[in-house]
Amino acid sequence: MNYYPPCPQPEIVTGLNPHVDIAGFALLLDCGDTPGLQVLKDDHWIFVEPLDGAIVVTWGRSQRVGPAKELIKLGSPPLYKTVTVEEYIGCFFNRxxxxxFIDAMKM
Known part of the structure; x- marks a missing residue:
């Protein structure tokens, strides 16, 4: 769980570096009237407007995640599976x- 408290001097805040939440889903509770959540859409970052008392649920990352092709030696097969986040979570909880767990992800 992460908690980002309001800054007492919001005019000096630069925010976090762009990142992807690693989990398949995240629960976000807004703390104040300063929007903080942005999503990348069509190569542009757009703000997600907070709703009073609402919890924002993000679910996604349907792309496949696996060993970087640049790190696999020529002629050698990858050591680990390439999976979606849903498959990754399923493997974690059903092993x-x-x-x-690291052994469950091996080819």
């Missing part, structure tokens, strides 16, 4: 507990 045999005696098997380390």
């Amino acid at each position: 045999k507990l005696e098997v380390p």
